[in-house]
Amino acid sequence: MTSQDTPPYSPQTLESEVQRRWQEKQLFRAVGDASGEKFYCLSMFPYPSGQLHMGHVRNYSIGDAIARYQRMRGRQVLQPMGWDAFGLPAENAALKHGLAPAQWTLDNIAHMRGQLQRLGLSYDWSREFATCTPEYYRWEQWLFVRLWEKGLVYQKLSTVNWDPVDQTVLANEQVVDGRGWRSGAAVERREIRQWFLRITAYADELLSGLEHLAEGWPEQVLSMQRNWIGRSEGAEIRFPLATGEGVVKVFTTRPDTLLGATYLAIAPEHPLALAAARTQPELAAFLERCRHVAVSEATVETQEKEGYPTGITVRHPLTGQPLPVWVANFVLMGYGEGAVMSVPAHDQRDFEFARKYGLPIQVVVVPEGEEIPSGILEQAYTGSGRLVHSGIYDGLDNETAKARITAAVAAAGLGRKTVNYRLRDWGISRQRYWGTPIPMIHCPRCGAVPVPEKDLPVVLPTHYHLDNPRSPLLDDPEFHQVPCPQCGGGARRETDTMDTFVESSWYYARFTCPDAAAMLDERAARWLPVDQYIGGVEHAVLHLLYARFFNKLLRDVGLLPADGRHDEPFRRLLTQGMVLKDGGKMSKSKGNTVDPQGLIDRYGADTARLFILFAAPPEQHLEWSDAAVEGAYRFLHRVWRLVHEYGQTPPPLPATLSAEARDLRRLVHQCIDRVSSNMDGRYHFNAAIAAIMELNNALMKVPGEAQADLRAVLGEGLRSMALLLSPFAPHIAEALWQRLGQEGELSFAPWPNADPEALQSSTVTLVIQVNGKLRERLEVPADADAGSIEAVVLAYPPLQKHLAGLSVRKVVVVPGRLVNVVAQ
């Protein structure tokens, strides 16, 4: 009971001992029998870059806190970990260091696995896999062929960034200020034939499915996905070419403004533009300039808006009037029809373009109750109103006009009502080496032929050492020279590999049955959906949309039951904020990373985890601070000391408690209550940890020679603290648990419940406001009713000076909280 008995808190030895015990007992192997309720807790698996970074530590500390909490709540928990192991950095590293990408990747995995294990995360390591192994990606190839058979895979031309010096395709990230990052050459756009997955066939389901996620997903992410899918109702309208042959198709959400269309704008890659350029050198030069803009939407949308007339004329579908066709550098070939009708009076971008090039502006909608504007417009009017200058449609409100004008165009055979999506099909071809080979063979006679199932997997050769960025598969006849599976003649194997988003689109399902002899087996249906998914907000759209898409594909090829419970992969989503340093994202390119290894070496895993969970709520950005770590470390020291100085198994509580002991016990149970409510769904770990710190502060004040009842409550408090702490700092919690003489595994010990009786208090302190300003405080019985409170307050002597010269007009009583006296 003296401080001499207290051994030093040395996290390094303590943590490795505890971890060894966990491992020997295989404590965190997911059991998944039907005897209990399952909980699948998944953190986004990492790319094995070589070093764990703070974002990982945060992500996995959050996930483990949730998994451990659920385990203590009695659930059968599955919490796996693996590696998103294909990708560009491996090729870059191989080029730089003269290694094979496979070797670099496997070395990194070995190192990072050690780092993760040092953190004491309660993973079922028996399920670990890396996506770059044939055992994993073979099923991806298998699914690709199924999708090909179902017509959900196809080829089409699409644009890539081409580095003319390195003779290779560049990722958007590799284009810096319009130039290739290695060569410095100005990039070009190049159209090549690529493989696509028909995600647009699922657009409506991906959109409506968001409604079922409303409870478990952040509104922010749902909104981003909704906007990304971008369903819009409108009309397809055909403008006949003045020459009489052919039409230009456009999509518009504003058919009501059709009579205000004064020109058409088409994409630089539009076939008409290309055709016109053949006879017009200046137009060709303009298109050539457009070819040197990188393909990313951000680049296209932020460049100076420019256009050039094509000399082509179309006829207005209703009036027959001639309209000029312009090429505009901001019209995207990949969206809609690659052409838009321009209504400068009612679209701000069209307005600016028309002003710049002196094109006519025709007002056709005016706000209800206003006159047709005379003089020069200052800006486009994009709101609703009634139609003008629109012939027989004049006077209609514009919503009615949408339907009427669409019908008129349809009657003329020049259009129809239609739904358009912003979502485009998913281009999965990569002209890269380090990825899953696309299992197709190009035969000059039979066309594209899938690799027969018996020949799967198409194994990616791993012996290459890269000396230039070009994919070695292109130059390896052993890989690409194959007979056609259909006719047996000479054919060429596809050398494109898959987008790495494909691997991460179904790994969550494979974790349920990592050794299955098929892509998935019946275990998937039991464990899925993931009950809690945790990862960075930066994945809010792409990864999370692709994974939702794949889940539906898995269902539709019969690998998941179509029972309505398996339509979505992730029941609940927690998007963690980024770990920032100096206000910006920690990243290698910015050189502002903080290595978590140093933190763990110095303070131990418990401190690292506790600090990172305490510093900010999970969904918020976390601004890094070295100094604040000390605080978490000191706190653990204080808890350690307190428990060791107590040094006994807590005795049972006596039947009656002194007032002092009751007050302390109330604090203990308030803490249990606060921690629990911050764990259940809210995941405000910072507030939960703060509550534990407060409890510890209160327990430290209990004198060593206290009465027996007080010491019994102290023991209850310490025992509770070990339980409450274990999701955040599991190693020290184990040691405290043992020191308090507790039996059984802390990891599976039942989470404590707050005793409602202990929470009761006989009085409450009310705040007294006058006109909303805090003036006095007053203690009243907890069960006092509003009427008696009002009477007591109005008669309360110290209040009178605040009411001098005023007449009371109203008294607002909020029981248990405050009284507001409204006086004049």
Place this chain on the structure above:
RNA sequence: GCCCAGGUGGCGAAAUCGGUAGACGCAAGGGACUUAAAAUCCCUCGGCUUUGGCCAUGCCGGUUCGAGUCCGGCCCUGGGCACCA
């Protein structure tokens, strides 16, 4: 450019519902203990103030008895934009 967030003391933050703004922690200052230091413990800690109070949650306005919280407009910072993962 488009879509989505965030902005509270010197710093990270707290405040389930509209009800005491700043819990908890960091940093700082003062003190105790010590031969000394470290560690530990105790106290102070938003600003102004005539010590009555007044002002404060990015800025401007609104709703309300009462707004960090709700509504409208703006400013700044961060994330995503389909080949970084």
